[in-house]
Amino acid sequence: xxxxxxxxxxxxxxxxxxxxxxxxxxxxxxxxxxxxxxxxxxxxxxxxxxxxxxxxxxxxxxxxxxxxxxxxxxxxxxxxxxxxxxxxxxxxxxxxxxxxxxxxxxxxxxxxxxxxxxxxxxxxxxxxxxxxxxxxxxxxxxxxxxxxxxxxxxxxxxxxxxxxxxxxxxxxxxxxxxxxxxxxxxxxxxxxxxxxxxxxxxxxxxxxxxxxxxxxxxxxxxxxxxxxxxxxxxxxxxxxxxxxxxxxxxxxxxxxxxxxxxxxxxxxxxxxxxxxxxxxxxxxxxxxxxxxxxxxxxxxxxxxxxxxxxxxxxxxxxxxx
Amino acid sequence: xxxxxxxxxxxxxxxxxxxxxxxxxxxxxxxxxxxxxxxxxxxxxxxxxxxxxxxxxxxxxxxxxxxxxxxxxxxxxxxxxxxxxxxxxxxxxxxxxxxxxxxxxxxxxxxxxxxxxxxxxxxxxxxxxxxxxxxxxxxxxxxxxxxxxxxxxxxxxxxxxxxxxxxxxxxxxxxxxxxxxxxxxxxxxxxxxxxxxxxxxxxxxxxxxxxxxxxxxxxxxxxxxxxxxxxxxxxxxxxxxxxxxxx
Numbered sequence: 001x002x003x004x005x006x007x008x009x010x011x012x013x014x015x016x017x018x019x020x021x022x023x024x025x026x027x028x029x030x031x032x033x034x035x036x037x038x039x040x041x042x043x044x045x046x047x048x049x050x051x052x053x054x055x056x057x058x059x060x061x062x063x064x065x066x067x068x069x070x071x072x073x074x075x076x077x078x079x080x081x082x083x084x085x086x087x088x089x090x091x092x093x094x095x096x097x098x099x100x101x102x103x104x105x106x107x108x109x110x111x112x113x114x115x116x117x118x119x120x121x122x123x124x125x126x127x128x129x130x131x132x133x134x135x136x137x138x139x140x141x142x143x144x145x146x147x148x149x150x151x152x153x154x155x156x157x158x159x160x161x162x163x164x165x166x167x168x169x170x171x172x173x174x175x176x177x178x179x180x181x182x183x184x185x186x187x188x189x190x191x192x193x194x195x196x197x198x199x200x201x202x203x204x205x206x207x208x209x210x211x212x213x214x215x216x217x218x219x220x221x222x223x224x225x226x227x228x229x230x231x232x233x234x235x236x237x238x239x240x241x242x243x244x245x246x247x248x249x250x251x252x253x254x255x256x257x258x259x260x261x262x263x264x265x266x267x268x269x270x271x272x273x274x275x276x277x278x279x280x281x282x283x284x285x286x287x288x289x290x291x292x293x294x295x296x297x298x299x300x301x302x303x304x305x306x307x308x309x310x311x312x313x314x315x316x317x318x319x320x321x
Numbered sequence: 322x323x324x325x326x327x328x329x330x331x332x333x334x335x336x337x338x339x340x341x342x343x344x345x346x347x348x349x350x351x352x353x354x355x356x357x358x359x360x361x362x363x364x365x366x367x368x369x370x371x372x373x374x375x376x377x378x379x380x381x382x383x384x385x386x387x388x389x390x391x392x393x394x395x396x397x398x399x400x401x402x403x404x405x406x407x408x409x410x411x412x413x414x415x416x417x418x419x420x421x422x423x424x425x426x427x428x429x430x431x432x433x434x435x436x437x438x439x440x441x442x443x444x445x446x447x448x449x450x451x452x453x454x455x456x457x458x459x460x461x462x463x464x465x466x467x468x469x470x471x472x473x474x475x476x477x478x479x480x481x482x483x484x485x486x487x488x489x490x491x492x493x494x495x496x497x498x499x500x501x502x503x504x505x506x507x508x509x510x511x512x513x514x515x516x517x518x519x520x521x522x523x524x525x526x527x528x529x530x531x532x533x534x535x536x537x538x539x540x541x542x543x544x545x546x547x548x549x550x551x552x553x554x555x556x557x558x559x560x561x562x563x564x565x566x567x568x
Contacts (some may be wrong), residue, residue, distance in 0.1 A: 059348055071460040072453065094446075096481050099438075100462040103450030107416060112531035115445050128535055135441050137338040141423055141535045181459045182489045185475075189483035201568070202455075225568060243465075243499050244479070249334050250358050258567035269334050275540055279565040281557070282546070290547045297560055301551025309551075313558045314568065 002028040003087035004037045005078065006058070007097045011044040015198050018053065018160045020153050024091045025054045026120055031186040033088070037168070038081055040074060041066040051166035059085060063177040063289070069097070070180030075104030080175045082109065093198065102152045110269035112144035118157040118255075118276070136250040136272040155197045156255040157276075196245065199228035199305050201258045202277070204247055206232040206270075207301055208263015208284060212240035217307040218262060224314050230254065232264045248273035262303050266291025283307070322375060322469070322491075324368045325431040327422055327452075328384045329357040330387035330393040330441045344536040346396065347442075352414065356393050359437025362504040363497035367467055368435055369401035370502060379403050383425055385418045387411050391520070398515035399507035410525035413443060413534050419451030420528035426456050427462070433474070438463055438498040446496070453494035461487060465500030 003022035007017045021037060028035035037050065037058045047058045061077060078101060082090055090105065092098035094116045108115035114129040118139070121129040126143050129151055133140040144150075196202065203222040205215060222229045229245060236246035247254055249269040253312050259277035263284060264270060271294050274280065282295040292298045299306055332338070332352045339348040356365070365382070372378040380402040384394045387409065394405045408421045417449075426434060434453075439446035446462075453460030463479040472491050477484050479498070549557040561568045 014481070036566045071450065071462065072458070075450070075454055077459075096463060096479055099446045100450065100460065103415065103419075103445075103447035104454035105360060106447070106531070107419060107451040107454035110416070110529065110531065113415060113445075114532065115447055130538075132445075133443055133537070134332070134338045135444060137540075138340070139540070140443070141538070142532050143535050144383065144532050146531050182461070182487050184485050184487050186486040187480070188485070193482060195482055216551060246499070258561065258565070279561070279567040280543075281561070292548075294543055295546040296523065296543065296565065297557060298546045298548050299551050299554070299557060300548065306551050306554060310554045313554045316555075317558050317562060317568075 001033055001085065001087050002031070002035045002091060003082055003085065003181070004035065004055070004091045005098070006037050006039040006043070007093055007095065008039070008041070008043045013043055014093065014095070016095050016155045019158045020091050020093045021050060021053045021055055021157065022160045023120065023153050023158045026059050027089065027091070031089070031118060032124055034187075036085065037076065040077060047170050048167040051168040052164050053164040054162070054164045054166060055168045057201055058168050059173040060170055061173045061175050061177070065177045065179060068180075068184050070182040071100040071104060072182070073178055073180040074101050075108060077177050079105050079108040081173055081263045082148070084173065084175065089153035090148070090150045092150070094154050098152045102150055106150045109148050110146060111148035111150045111250070112146040113145060113150040114142045115152045116154045117151045118154050121151070122172045132276065134272070136253050149179040154255065158195070194226070194228040196228045196230055196247070196252055197254060199256050201225045201227035201260070202230050202247070202254055202256045203227045203260045203262070204232070204264060205235060205241070205262045206264030207234050215241070216302070217304065217311070221260070221307055221311045224311050227260075232270050261291055262307065264291055265289045266294060322371070322378045322432045323429065324371065324378060324380045324435065325426060326365050326368050326380060326382050327434070327443045328358070328360050328365070328382050328394055328437040329398050329437070329440045329450060330354050330386055330390045331357040331440050332386065332454055334358065334441065338539070340537045340539070347537065354393060357437050357440045359439060359441075360395065363404070363499065363501040364435035364437055365397055365400055365507060366502035366505050367497060371469055372401065380408060381429065381431070383408065385410060385412070385421045394520060396507065397517050398518045398520070399511040399547065400505060401511065403518065405520045407520060407522050408525055409522050410531060414530040414532050415445045415447035415536065416451060416531045417528050419448050419455060421525055423452050423455035424526035425523070426452065427476050428568070430492075433469070434458070434492070434493070434494040436496045438496045446520050449494050449496035450452060456492070457495070458492045458494050459489050460494045461489065462496045463495050467495060467497065467501050
């Protein structure tokens, strides 16, 4: 059985989880088995509706101790649940929660782990999973040799497909949950911001914008596109933009449908973080900027002139659509 | 207080990534090796700062690697730390590596085990979580700040769309990223001192390899950029809509 971990925040199932569910269902078909899911705690979403993704069943462990995230407690609970239901492949999303728990589950179950998978495994001979390595500069095909396998799926790598006329069953699972040692004392959410790793479109700015006071034209474009905003490392280091927006080898790696780079020259470390984007647009004054070599579309021009025009053109396109 | 800092050797961030033996092996020719940036800039420097505040703190560094990892661990010692342990084996399997570190941790009883959030070569982001599970300690991933008072750590960690602050008593395993500390450059005194700091070489503990890398691939090159005139942004919008179907 393929068992997909349902990650949730603010009582809602995350988009990356739906990608993992779609991937899990496809993998189950490939292996001739069933896809089930595992939920720790509760959500407001209709779990039965996950049947639209052809998910068979959701196991739910609803224990008060799971109301707050504690990796150690979650790891033990997930490992015990996986053993109890007889899961042979476990799936996580390679997001903050997945990174916190999948490795621990792997260690407890002695189940081989591949993190950051980008496509379905090859299972005709063995079990080989493709993942990004060298921070996006290359891929590795990793063979898992254990009976139980664990995969964490890179966000935005697998499109969700739903629409099946089916409902998923919900099965309460009784697993003793140990008390945790971690107390959460504060949560600071950047409200209204679109998650960078899950965003379909990312608009990113570099030193070419000359200063934080000039970000307005970029934010206007991002708003018009419903895009998340990002920046290059020098911009993050200079505190023009918050650190968590830094995209690149030592920052966040993204794989949106569309990445628009404005005033970013395209250092190898930056390209590593964005080269899995489906379409890349580069806007830069310097025709020699290395980023143009990695781009699908480019405009050699001054961002301060091009951006407002581009925002207007998109507005017009949307109005006429 | 006793801290273990996990150190990994990685290619420099500007290294050209190429593969030999028909994609079976990373091409090491001409590659400069560095301390994995997350291990160095954040976890090691934070450990050194904690020792500066409380000089009774003992810092051990551990690396899992062959003799070619020694320049890297010496460089780490030049930044700070009291002694280093090199476990004389090499593997691309996270579980095997984590089992080696957990074996050291089981005998030495550390209050804090620091790792970087991931290495910049295999991007596993797994060692911290595995070590924590193997020694049955709480695990705090993706820390952006780390304070320690008495025996309680106060840690800010990244969550989706923000941060949360947690408190936990030691022992604890923490994976560090930007924000935990600021990058430092080793000084001459540190480099000289590092030469005489103890570097223990241990043979590996028995552990299984759960995965292996079959082959590497480079991404397909882009077909080439389509340039649009800055006076005709409507054309770019049309291309993005009709051709790329991106908007």
